Amino acid sequence: MSTWTVVLLASGLAYATKLAGHLVPESWVEGPRRSRVLTLLPVALLSGLVAIQTFGGSGGSLHVDARLAAVGAAVVLLLLRANFLVVVIGAAVVAGVLRAMGWG
């Protein structure tokens, strides 16, 4: 798949999902179990993404490096109620500084 195909296909599917919500009857997703699974879906995917972006290396191997320190800094900033941009920039600075010092 070319990058453009990925970009356009994902965009089309994202829009179709949004539009479907405007068109289908609500009864389709009623029921406590179904709605609980759907609520937990982004939690699961984002957790997986945090894990892979923090530890993942080439070919799926796992590494501990500056990224783990950066995510630690992000968690501290989130506990301090910093906003999104501060969290992201803070984490990047921590990783950048550690690497400049020759670690990770």
Place this chain on the structure above:
Amino acid sequence: MTSGAADAEGEQAAAGGHTAYAPLEHHTRRAVVRQSLSIGLATGAYGISFGALGVASGLSILQTMALSVLLFSGGSQFALVGILGAGGTGSAAVATSTLLGVRNGLYALQTSRILDVRGLRRLWAAHLTIDESTAVAVGREDRRAGRLGFFVTGVAVFVCWNLMTLLGAVVGNALGDPQRWGLDAAAAAAFTALLWPRLRSRDAAATMVLAVAIALLTSPVLPVGVPVILTVVAAVVVGLSGGGRHERRAEVDES
């Protein structure tokens, strides 16, 4: 622009004597618009990190922009470029992006009742259905205020998000080596920040632990991108088991 259109519609309906569509009081309107614009600016600002990560992941500036204009859902966009940047396949990137976007479809179920729009405006409303616009729409008791808030927030986020994506992409392109600036770590931090507000319940915490375990254990043996898709299992297992027992017990208690 869109808020003006909502106005005209409100006035038309009011002329027809339908009280539900009477124009909003001036101070309510101002409060809604102010809230919506501040959310738009705050959310749009982190488009700059998406723009920078997009080009750091190997996308062109135009491709990064296309995602912000056409896909327009932060979590899915970060996921897509994150997986492509890590060397995942296109299909894994599309699948993860789409699964993360399922929540927008659920928001749309709620907002479509508040908005009650038809035709072309419905197509545009669908595109604007994201975390922030939904939060403002459902957070207002008055339906007209919710509708105004939805469109003003949606348009404000859309405009700011896209301008900041462009800025981030241009700057990111000029920075060069993403690792040197910690941009790969910024992606992990971005996902952490997106996850953070969703971790309020015990079920959510259990899902997170299980999902992290699934992703890390399968990462060495599966193609890049697939472990993240597999974490769906965590949502299904926790969603179908844990909370269910609590709820059944609660029902028994009530009866």
